[in-house]
Amino acid sequence: MDVILxxxxxxxxxxxxxxxxxxxxxxAIGANAYRQVDDLCAFYFLKLFTVRNTFVECSNCRAKLxxxxxxxxxxxxxxxxxxxxxxxxxxFVVKFLAIASxxxxxxxFVGAVLSLITVLLTLKSPGWTRxxxxxxxxxxxxITGLALVAILLGK
Numbered sequence: 001m002d003v004i005l006x007x008x009x010x011x012x013x014x015x016x017x018x019x020x021x022x023x024x025x026x027x028a029i030g031a032n033a034y035r036q037v038d039d040l041c042a043f044y045f046l047k048l049f050t051v052r053n054t055f056v057e058c059s060n061c062r063a064k065l066x067x068x069x070x071x072x073x074x075x076x077x078x079x080x081x082x083x084x085x086x087x088x089x090x091x092f093v094v095k096f097l098a099i100a101s102x103x104x105x106x107x108x109f110v111g112a113v114l115s116l117i118t119v120l121l122t123l124k125s126p127g128w129t130r131x132x133x134x135x136x137x138x139x140x141x142x143i144t145g146l147a148l149v150a151i152l153l154g155k
Contacts, residue, residue, distance in 0.1 A: 005048075008039045014071040017056065019082050023124060024061035032057045035071040056086060064089045090129050094121050098129040101136040108147035111140035 014033035021029055038051045054067040054074070066089040067074060067082075077085070101118040105111040115137035122130040 004043055006041045006044050008041060010037050011035070012037060012071065014054075015075045017074055017082070018078060019056060019058065019065075019086065020080055021058040021060060021063060022065070022083070022086065023063035023088065024058060026058065026060045030059045031065075032059065033067070033071055033074050055089065056082075088125050088127060090122070090125050090127065094118070094125070094129055097121065098132040098136070101140070102132050105136040105140040106143055107140075108144045111136070112144040115140045 012035040014035060017031050017033050018028055019031045020027050021031075033054065033056050036053050036055060038053075040048045040050075042048055054069065054071045056065045056067050056074070057063070058065070065086040067085050068087070069077070069082075069085045074082070097114070097118045101111065101115040104114055115133060118133035119130075119137050122133045
């Protein structure tokens with residue numbers, strides 16, 4: 001018997017709010033708040049669990065910021081008061097690539113390419129993913145350089 005797992009996602013709009021965007025630096029800019037609700041279901045109807053996250057999207061640069069405050073409570077905060085509750089949201093794919101680039105940085109050429117891609121994806125995203133990507137790039141450049149020297153000296 002096969003168990004079919006399905007992820008259902010929906011957005012619940014919230015009130016328009018005013019923020020100071022940490023990405024583009026815009027002061028007193030309008031933003032759209034919403035709650036993203038993801039349900040994991042078995043057989044399309046049996047709900048296993050639900051994940052709720054609140055996001056704020058800057059209307060200037062379209063940065064997607066994760067809020068640690070629930071959607072219902074966002075309206076009571078203004079501009080600078082929200083700064084402490086908003087953080088950059090890095091996708092799962094970028095997080096995975098950052099970890100994979102560190103693990104594969106010892107592989108000549110492959111590690112360098114993967115690390116370079118990850119660094120480019122994390123240029124505007126502060127946090128551990130950018131740091132990890134830069135460390136992996138530095139290590140992979142050294143490893144790839146040593147491999148090139150070994151190849152050239154071997155001929």
